[in-house]
Amino acid sequence: MTDGRPIVEARGVSRVFPMPAGPVTALRDVSLRIAAADYVAITGPSGCGKSTLLHLVGCVDAPTSGTIVFEDRDVRSLTEAERSRIRLTRIGFVFQRFFLLPMLTARENVELPQAEAGVEPAARRARTAELLEYVGLANRADHLPSQLSGGEMQRAAIARALANRPPLVVADEPTGELDEETGRHVANLFDRVHADGTAILLVTHNPVLALRASRRLAMKNGTVVS
Amino acid sequence: MTSAWLAWRTARRYRARTVLATIGVAVIGALLFDMLLLSHGLVDSFADLLNRTGYDIRVVNSQGLTLSRIPIQHASEVTAAIERLPEVASAARLRLERAQTATGGADVDVGLIGTTHTGARVAWTVLEGGDLPSGSADAGACPVLVTRNLAQKLSLTPGSTLPLRPSAGRESALPAVRCRVVGIADSMFSSATDNEVLTTMAGLQAIKGGADDDAAEIVLVASRGQGGAAAAVKAISAIRPDIRAYSNEDVVAQFNRNGFAYFRQISIVLSSITVVFTFLLVATILTVSTNQRLGEIAALRALGIGRRRIATMLLWESVLVVGSGGLIALPLGGLVAMELDRILRSMPGIPERLHFFLFEVDAVILHGILLAVTAIVAAAYPIWLTARLPIASTLRREVIG
Numbered sequence: 001m002t003d004g005r006p007i008v009e010a011r012g013v014s015r016v017f018p019m020p021a022g023p024v025t026a027l028r029d030v031s032l033r034i035a036a037a038d039y040v041a042i043t044g045p046s047g048c049g050k051s052t053l054l055h056l057v058g059c060v061d062a063p064t065s066g067t068i069v070f071e072d073r074d075v076r077s078l079t080e081a082e083r084s085r086i087r088l089t090r091i092g093f094v095f096q097r098f099f100l101l102p103m104l105t106a107r108e109n110v111e112l113p114q115a116e117a118g119v120e121p122a123a124r125r126a127r128t129a130e131l132l133e134y135v136g137l138a139n140r141a142d143h144l145p146s147q148l149s150g151g152e153m154q155r156a157a158i159a160r161a162l163a164n165r166p167p168l169v170v171a172d173e174p175t176g177e178l179d180e181e182t183g184r185h186v187a188n189l190f191d192r193v194h195a196d197g198t199a200i201l202l203v204t205h206n207p208v209l210a211l212r213a214s215r216r217l218a219m220k221n222g223t224v225v226s
Numbered sequence: 227m228t229s230a231w232l233a234w235r236t237a238r239r240y241r242a243r244t245v246l247a248t249i250g251v252a253v254i255g256a257l258l259f260d261m262l263l264l265s266h267g268l269v270d271s272f273a274d275l276l277n278r279t280g281y282d283i284r285v286v287n288s289q290g291l292t293l294s295r296i297p298i299q300h301a302s303e304v305t306a307a308i309e310r311l312p313e314v315a316s317a318a319r320l321r322l323e324r325a326q327t328a329t330g331g332a333d334v335d336v337g338l339i340g341t342t343h344t345g346a347r348v349a350w351t352v353l354e355g356g357d358l359p360s361g362s363a364d365a366g367a368c369p370v371l372v373t374r375n376l377a378q379k380l381s382l383t384p385g386s387t388l389p390l391r392p393s394a395g396r397e398s399a400l401p402a403v404r405c406r407v408v409g410i411a412d413s414m415f416s417s418a419t420d421n422e423v424l425t426t427m428a429g430l431q432a433i434k435g436g437a438d439d440d441a442a443e444i445v446l447v448a449s450r451g452q453g454g455a456a457a458a459v460k461a462i463s464a465i466r467p468d469i470r471a472y473s474n475e476d477v478v479a480q481f482n483r484n485g486f487a488y489f490r491q492i493s494i495v496l497s498s499i500t501v502v503f504t505f506l507l508v509a510t511i512l513t514v515s516t517n518q519r520l521g522e523i524a525a526l527r528a529l530g531i532g533r534r535r536i537a538t539m540l541l542w543e544s545v546l547v548v549g550s551g552g553l554i555a556l557p558l559g560g561l562v563a564m565e566l567d568r569i570l571r572s573m574p575g576i577p578e579r580l581h582f583f584l585f586e587v588d589a590v591i592l593h594g595i596l597l598a599v600t601a602i603v604a605a606a607y608p609i610w611l612t613a614r615l616p617i618a619s620t621l622r623r624e625v626i627g
Binding site for chain 1: 236
């Protein structure tokens with residue numbers, strides 16, 4: 001783990017989902033600290049609570065108990081608008097299914113979070129061009145997601161995650177929909193993002209991808225086992 | 227990258243859905259537009275018809291039912307008294323009778339109207355020949371104006387002779403009086419199939435065998451002065467207790483309450499149904515579309531795209547579909563209204579110049595307002611759906627799905 005002030009810290013968090021057949025505990029008493037330039041991989045079998053932890057750290061869900069502190073602020077005390085602002089400017093999300101807007105080109109998908117953050121058009125065009133170059137999609141900038149391969153879509157999604165220069169990128173199974181070769185290219189890209197100073201928290205079933213992380217957490221039955 | 231721009235891109239992306247929804251709104255919107263034209267068109271057209279006669283007051287006998295009043299007795303005396311009022315510019319008596327032609331072939335029933343009106347004729351438009359003579363100079367010759375339909379049926383031209391006799395009462399036994407056709411005309415209050423004959427009061431008297439009962443079904447009055455029709459109505463009503471005066475506004479209001487109420491009610495019911503259908507169509511399309519995009523929307527929320535932007539994007543999607551459909555609905559509804567108007571006006575007894583559907587700016591504005599409100603209300607549920615969307619569980623469901 002890299003020394004320094006944590007970007008986000010989960011302190012004894014649990015998450016219980018109310019279900020018709022009775023409450024299901026997805027996460028129990030988990031603590032995690034992610035500092036600047038950390039590269040953390042969470043592995044474990046399906047249903048062990050990996051994605052739930054990632055959602056809590058990414059401020060899209062709230063713990064049933066315990067505390068999430070993001071840049072010294074207790075997430076529970078924030079309004080939805082404030083949490084949304086954190087997600088927009090301080091966290092970059094990468095999803096297994098990419099979730100690029102199908103009606104926008106790769107360029108426009110990368111521009112969207114910047115437009116939402118109020119970045120001026122000229123500045124966001126420059127940043128978008130820089131990011132598409134960074135992920136190797138400069139020549140595919142004006143293509144719709146339907147015209148891109150899976151690997152290209154995930155690279156566009158990574159560019160979108162980096163659009164507002166967040167200190168933390170969270171990725172949920174980023175290579176889950178990709179073949180081995182394409183997954184390796186995406187893994188290389190994460191290495192580069194990390195090397196350039198962005199902290200990464202990723203959830204994966206892919207042991208090769210997990211091995212690239214500087215810190216690996218194994219989860220089982222809602223707890224961190226190693 | 228405004229919400230409207232995103233909505234436009236979404237509409238273009240899902241082109242088939244957008245086109246189908248727009249056509250659906252256009253068709254329903256056309257029906258709504260037609261109902262709005264119908265709700266006021268008939269009343270406004272009727273008011274216009276009355277106002278174009280040049281008379282703004284109708285005086286009738288106060289006794290009898292609204293649609294079958296007893297004629298005013300001593301009508302010439304009443305008319306003279308009305309004409310003496312300072313609030314009145316002119317007055318004319320109308321006598322309505324039924325008559326039969328006696329041309330040797332199959333007799334034709336005609337509506338016979340006797341009038342004392344002089345001066346420019348507005349309610350009758352002379353198409354061929356001349357107008358009725360003014361005054362009583364030619365009274366013995368029984369000059370008549372005949373409607374186009376009657377002229378065609380009996381092959382009448384200006385100068386033709388038209389034998390007429392009353393079709394009811396003692397006078398029906400009298401020999402027909404040979405009237406002279408002075409002209410062929412269209413009557414504002416007649417349908418295209420009506421057989422009507424207009425003559426002078428002296429001509430009518432001649433057809434009735436010289437009997438003059440000095441009665442009139444209606445006395446038409448043109449008001450003058452600052453008080454207008456209201457002041458004249460008040461003054462006329464004070465002349466005799468057995469007559470009742472109605473301004474054109476009163477007549478329209480009365481018909482609006484009675485005769486046209488059915489059309490208004492039908493129009494309101496059908497307008498409401500079309501608005502509900504528009505709402506259901508747009509709400510269903512938006513809801514289905516939103517449900518198909520829940521993962522995408524949850525991802526956008528996870529990326530920090532605000533609820534407001536997503537809500538306004540959905541609202542714009544609704545406005546785009548309803549707006550473009552609503553615009554297409556105007557010419558489409560106009561064409562349908564013209565065809566429906568033609569069919570309705572061809573019904574027997576409907577004055578040719580009466581329109582059921584009348585184009586009015588107010589109807590266009592109301593159409594726009596109703597559709598705008600529908601677009602907003604239709605977007606409400608999908609917006610609510612996305613606003614309360616649980617991001618984490620939706621993303622989880624999408625991955626599992």
